[in-house]
Amino acid sequence: MCTSIIYDSNGQHYFGRNLDLEISFGEHPVITPRNYVFKYRKLPNRKATYAMIGMAIVKDNYPLYFDAANEKGLGIAGLNFDGPCHYFPESAEKENVTPFELIPYLLSQYASVDEVKDALENVNLVDINFSKKLQLSPLHWLIADKTGKSIVVESTVSGLHVYDNPVHVLTNNPEFPGQLTNLANYANISPAQPKNTVVPDADINLYSRGLGTHHLPGGMDSASRFVKVAFVRAHAPEGKDEASSITNYFHILHSVEQPKGTDEVGPNSYEYTIYSDGTNLETGTFYYTNYENNQINAIKLSNENLDSDKLIDYELLEKQHINYQN
Numbered sequence: 001m002c003t004s005i006i007y008d009s010n011g012q013h014y015f016g017r018n019l020d021l022e023i024s025f026g027e028h029p030v031i032t033p034r035n036y037v038f039k040y041r042k043l044p045n046r047k048a049t050y051a052m053i054g055m056a057i058v059k060d061n062y063p064l065y066f067d068a069a070n071e072k073g074l075g076i077a078g079l080n081f082d083g084p085c086h087y088f089p090e091s092a093e094k095e096n097v098t099p100f101e102l103i104p105y106l107l108s109q110y111a112s113v114d115e116v117k118d119a120l121e122n123v124n125l126v127d128i129n130f131s132k133k134l135q136l137s138p139l140h141w142l143i144a145d146k147t148g149k150s151i152v153v154e155s156t157v158s159g160l161h162v163y164d165n166p167v168h169v170l171t172n173n174p175e176f177p178g179q180l181t182n183l184a185n186y187a188n189i190s191p192a193q194p195k196n197t198v199v200p201d202a203d204i205n206l207y208s209r210g211l212g213t214h215h216l217p218g219g220m221d222s223a224s225r226f227v228k229v230a231f232v233r234a235h236a237p238e239g240k241d242e243a244s245s246i247t248n249y250f251h252i253l254h255s256v257e258q259p260k261g262t263d264e265v266g267p268n269s270y271e272y273t274i275y276s277d278g279t280n281l282e283t284g285t286f287y288y289t290n291y292e293n294n295q296i297n298a299i300k301l302s303n304e305n306l307d308s309d310k311l312i313d314y315e316l317l318e319k320q321h322i323n324y325q326n
């Protein structure tokens, strides 16, 4: 499963995700500069226009992004949506974009969620695989921008749905309206200690701090993670500077991370949080941690030549650096 959020702090907006899976594809940070030419399956080739940075694998010189953000402060993450997800045959009336092209298609041309909403009215998510080996995966997307707005995009048998997202998080199933409805079941969860209303005239000892969160779900499943991350994000304090903001951001994502051994998906096989990442949408600084190395690593989009036409790959830094003090 996966979790994606946008978090506001100190006038900045941070967008990214946890990638939870049982195996890594070898994903790593990749920058696509402005003059890189995207070759689309059903559309004319186009230059990128806006540079982007995110986690991807590169196949045949094509960046297959898992999540990314562009230099204008627009970000997108693809999360598993197995079951409800449905892609369509080619349409004569719409722009036919394959799901693996959606992140580059939107980030290379648009600067805001409002622009994306308009563009999506004309998009058909067409059922074309990247290759025989890399077939389409069932995904839905969280899209956010530096104004703090976010939307969820889901393609199901009833068509392409674009939902405004008032809670600014996304996990996996069920469909987004179902996740929002489910929040009502947890409406009284609070960081504050509860009042004893169960037997009002009995003197009940509130034996622990944090009893307002006693019924907060803690499971690895997508419905539990949705509630937990929505709660943690909504109550997270703002940082006072960049370091404290990005530290808070990772605390939110790590509150729903999956430690190895807790989510079995097959014999001896466990899903776990392979990496967590986040981009400051104002500055284009991309941060990440991963399972092996939970130090925060950063790459600045603006430190590269963004007028180039060649992809820029970075090694994923997976070695833990323990700070021995004696």
Ligand SMILES: C[C@H](CCC(=O)NCCS(=O)(=O)O)[C@H]1CC[C@H]2[C@@H]3[C@H](O)C[C@@H]4C[C@H](O)CC[C@]4(C)[C@H]3C[C@H](O)[C@]12C
Pocket: 001, 002, 019, 020, 021, 025, 057, 064, 065, 066, 067, 078, 079, 080, 081, 082, 100, 129, 130, 134, 135, 136, 137, 138, 139, 172, 271
């Ligand atoms: C599975 C990943 C989402 C994480 C997630 O939600 N996992 C939960 C799995 S489960 O519900 O618990 O079974 C998604 C996110 C991005 C996806 C990748 C990106 O879309 C890029 C390419 C796209 C190609 O079409 C397929 C391979 C692929 C490399 C994708 C493989 C896989 O579907 C990824 C890695």
